[in-house]
Every structure is written in structure tokens, then in C-alpha cells.
Amino acid sequence: MKENMFYGASHLIFQKAEELRNRMTPAEELLWKHIHINEWKLKFRRQHPISNYVVDFYCHAARLVIELDGGIHEVEEVKINDQVRERNLKSLGLTVLRFKNEEVFQNKSTVLKTIKDTIATIQENKQLVIEKEKLVVIKIGGNIVDSEPVLASFLESFSKLVGGHTSPPSGDGGFKAILIHGGGKVATKIGESLGIESKYVDGRRITDAATIDLVTMVYAGLINKKVIAQLQSLGCNAIGVTGADGNLIPANKRPVKEIDYGFVGDVKSDKINAQNWSGLLEHGFIPVVAPITHDGKGQLLNTNADTIAQEVAKAMSNLYEVSLIYSFEKAGVLLDANDDATVISNIDPTSYEQLKAEGKIFAGMIPKLDNAFAALNSGVKKVVIGKAEHLNDLINGESGTSITNS
Structure with missing residues (x-):
């Protein structure tokens, strides 16, 4: 369970940890660059609360603590405190590694090898607990975005869940x-x-030269910044991005076949920059994504937001336990599009094919469900489709339509 990684740390310890994250030492910053995205594919946390302490770095899967010591740790009284601290941490079943700051600066490769060898030993002893941190990827539907009161209500609910100042203490x-x-x-x-x-063909927007300028202005400008401003007012450290920012979502311009969709992008699944996404998340940002990608040659591309949600969720599933939530104005996938009481609680591949064959699922819901199954097949833990105003219940799987592989 996630709470176990804190070993009963108090609210004051969490506050201290946050303060320390904002003033990391140069040695801590250097080591963090090399371990927060690493060859071992393990999740490390910086300035992490454990019991009565804030440790410099912690990997919960390996139960591994890494401490860096500056000159003050040569003082006898501090040495004694360090010994007590280390003994208490080890009593919790944790492995503790200590390095001097000078070792990080002068013998970084040796420090990293020691960490690597320690992890290998833990793995050999079958002490490694595979536990990824949870990440929720949420796509909000157009009808939510189009209504300012509905959007404001959704963002307030969202802020409570992600730790804004309207959320209860946690x-x-x-x-x-x-x-x-x-x-x-x-x-x-x-x-x-x-x-x-x-202009539309089969419900899909044709993105000509004027339209790509328009949607970039509206999606990445007006809408994105309004959402950011509202989330900031709710205490959420949101940051607005497109696929071009940080090369987060590269894409190819859709080739012309029967229809020329213009400047529309098809995401390069294997090129999504998971490290940069993780960097934003680990620095405490909440990325708010406008559905604009780029081709790497200077051209912006209009890209389906449902597809972006699925592709980002897939890419991040290597690093996190990912839930993908499609939230919109309906209660879920409905047998009768006009009656929320007809929501289908669960859809698996067999029932999906049957519902399509019977004509009960059609039009825009089909690509959404195709995206959902593609996400599950690529490592995403959970996919739920449902009403935006029930966001908390959707995340907990207590509302909407759950998409499963069995």
C-alpha cells in the first residue's frame, strides 16, 4: 500500500520534506539527475518522509534509502545522530547507503555502481517489491470544456483529488x-x-493552413491558459503544454489516402518522451495538455485528444501504474445515448464485438473504445469512461463504464 512507504510520517515531516525539495544541495541535484530516470527502471523519490525523518532519496520497491553527507556530518554530535537515524531506518527493514558529497562530485561513477550493485543484491535476495507510483491520465470531453460553469466545477473536483488547497489534509x-x-x-x-x-468529413475536422493556426490559438492558447489559471487559483501547480513543448509528443502528418485531412498528426507511439513527462511530474507539476503535436520539422499538427490520452497513458505505464479516465457529459457507455440509466458497467473484448454487431455501440464511441483497449493491451492498469462530475468515483472504479480485457 502507498501509505506504507511513509512509515507513519507526520504532517510536519511532510512539510519539512517539501521545504527541503525546494533547496536541494548541489550534490543532491547531481545525483538526482542520474537516479530519478535510471537503467534499473525503479522509482526513486527525493526528500522523502519516513517515520520521523526526511531521507535524501528513497526507492520503495527496493526499500533502499540513499543519504548524502556534507561537511556538517563530520561533527561528532551529528555523527551520533546519524548513527541513531540509520539504526532506526534499518529497524524498519530498509537498506541504507551513505555517500559524502565529495564522492558524488569526484567519483560519481563509483557511487552509481554501488547503488546498482546494492539493487542487484536486493533483487537476488528476492526483496524487491515491484510497486509503481500511481498516475491518472484524464481526458476531459469537449462539452465539459465548452461550458465554463461545468468546467469550473470539474476543475474544483480535480483540484481536491490532486492536492490543491481545496483538498482535505492528506x-x-x-x-x-x-x-x-x-x-x-x-x-x-x-x-x-x-x-x-x-469543414468535417465523417465527423473529423479538416485542418487546413488557416485551421491549424486557429486550433493552435484556441487549444494551446485560450482554453489551455484558462484551465491553467483556474487550477492555479485552486492551489494546483499546473503547467500548460502541447506535444511540441519538450518534444513531448512527436507525430507524423497523416498521409493522404482517400481524404486529405490536412495538418493532422498521428502520434509516434515509440517516440513519446516519457522522461520529460516524468520530469514534470516529479517536480510537482500537473501537465495540462492541449491536443497539438509536431512533426519535428517545424510543423504543428492537430491531433485527436482521445488518442493523445491513450498514447501518453501507454508511454507512462513503464514508469507508473496508470489509470486512464475518459470523462465527459454522459454517465458512461450507454445502451440508449439519451438515458444515463442505461450505462454499461463493464465492457470486455467479447461484449464489445457483440455490442458493435448489434448496433448498440457506434459512431464516436467506437474510436474511444478502440483507444481504451489499445491502452490496456500496452500496460495501462485501468480504463474508465464516465461522467466528469463523478470524477472521484470514476478513479475509484465505482462509476461509469470500466473497460477490461476479461
């Missing part, structure tokens, strides 16, 4: 999250005011 400050939005109706409305006609 030990870990909420879960990590990535929020993805669209905004097609807003783009269409603004386009009309600018004399830019929206």
Missing part, C-alpha cells in the same frame, strides 16, 4: 495526474467570428 498531497483537453466547439465558434469555415 499525507501524500494527492496523486500525480496529467490532464488532457480538446475544445472543438470553441474553435468552431471563434473560427466563425474570424471568417474561417470549419
Whole structure:
């Protein structure tokens, strides 16, 4: 369980940990660069609360503590305190490694080898506990974005779950999250005011040169920054990004076959920059993603937000235990699109094919469900589709439609 990684640390210890994260020493910053994304594919945390202490680095899967000592630790009284601290940490079943700051600066490779060898020993002794930190990837539907009151209500609920200042006091400050939005109706409305006609084929927007400028302006500008501003007002350290920022989501311009969709991007699944995503999350940011990608040659591309959510969730599943939530105005996947009482609580591959064959699932819900199954097949732990106002229940699997492989 996640709470076990804190070993009963108090609220004051959590506050101290947060303060220390904001003033890491140069040695800590250097080592952190090499262990927070690492060859061992293990999750490390910095300035982590454990019992009555804040340890410099901690890997819960390996039960491994890493401490870095500056010159003050040569003082006799501090040495005694360190010995007591280490003994208490070991009594919790933890392995403790200590290095001097000078070792990190002058013999970094030796320090990293010691860490690697220690992890190997823990693995050999079958003491490694595979436990990934939880990450929730949430896509909010267009009808939520299009209504300012509904969006405001959703963001307030979201802020309570991720640890904004409207949330109840909690030990870990909420879960990590990535929020993805669209905004097609807003783009269409603004386009009309600018004399830019929206064109669609089978419900899909044709993105010509004028339209890519329009959707970039609306998605990555107006909508994204409004969401960011509201989340910041709720105490959430949100940061707005597109796929071009930090090379987070590279894509290819969709090739012309029967239809020329224009500047539309198909995500390069194997090129999503999981390290940069993790860097944002580990520095306490909540990425809010506008559905604009890029081709690496200077061209921005309009990309389906549902697909972005699925692709990001898949990419992050190597590092985190990922839940993918598609939240919109409906209670879930419905047998009757106009009746929330007809929500289907669970859909597996067999029932999905049957529902399609019977014509009970059609149109825009099919690509959403295809994305959901693709995510599950690529390591995502859980996929739920449901009503945005029931966000907490969706995350807990107590509402909406759960998509499963069995």
C-alpha cells in the first residue's frame, strides 16, 4: 500500500520534506539527475518522509534509502545522530547507503555502481517489491470544456483529488495526474467570428493552413491558459503544454489516402518522451495538455485528444501504474445515448464485438473504445469512461463504464 512507504510520517515531516525539495544541495541535484530516470527502471523519490525523518532519496520497491553527507556530518554530535537515524531506518527493514558529497562530485561513477550493485543484491535476495507510483491520465470531453460553469466545477473536483488547497489534509498531497483537453466547439465558434469555415468529413475536422493556426490559438492558447489559471487559483501547480513543448509528443502528418485531412498528426507511439513527462511530474507539476503535436520539422499538427490520452497513458505505464479516465457529459457507455440509466458497467473484448454487431455501440464511441483497449493491451492498469462530475468515483472504479480485457 502507498501509505506504507511513509512509515507513519507526520504532517510536519511532510512539510519539512517539501521545504527541503525546494533547496536541494548541489550534490543532491547531481545525483538526482542520474537516479530519478535510471537503467534499473525503479522509482526513486527525493526528500522523502519516513517515520520521523526526511531521507535524501528513497526507492520503495527496493526499500533502499540513499543519504548524502556534507561537511556538517563530520561533527561528532551529528555523527551520533546519524548513527541513531540509520539504526532506526534499518529497524524498519530498509537498506541504507551513505555517500559524502565529495564522492558524488569526484567519483560519481563509483557511487552509481554501488547503488546498482546494492539493487542487484536486493533483487537476488528476492526483496524487491515491484510497486509503481500511481498516475491518472484524464481526458476531459469537449462539452465539459465548452461550458465554463461545468468546467469550473470539474476543475474544483480535480483540484481536491490532486492536492490543491481545496483538498482535505492528506499525507501524500494527492496523486500525480496529467490532464488532457480538446475544445472543438470553441474553435468552431471563434473560427466563425474570424471568417474561417470549419469543414468535417465523417465527423473529423479538416485542418487546413488557416485551421491549424486557429486550433493552435484556441487549444494551446485560450482554453489551455484558462484551465491553467483556474487550477492555479485552486492551489494546483499546473503547467500548460502541447506535444511540441519538450518534444513531448512527436507525430507524423497523416498521409493522404482517400481524404486529405490536412495538418493532422498521428502520434509516434515509440517516440513519446516519457522522461520529460516524468520530469514534470516529479517536480510537482500537473501537465495540462492541449491536443497539438509536431512533426519535428517545424510543423504543428492537430491531433485527436482521445488518442493523445491513450498514447501518453501507454508511454507512462513503464514508469507508473496508470489509470486512464475518459470523462465527459454522459454517465458512461450507454445502451440508449439519451438515458444515463442505461450505462454499461463493464465492457470486455467479447461484449464489445457483440455490442458493435448489434448496433448498440457506434459512431464516436467506437474510436474511444478502440483507444481504451489499445491502452490496456500496452500496460495501462485501468480504463474508465464516465461522467466528469463523478470524477472521484470514476478513479475509484465505482462509476461509469470500466473497460477490461476479461
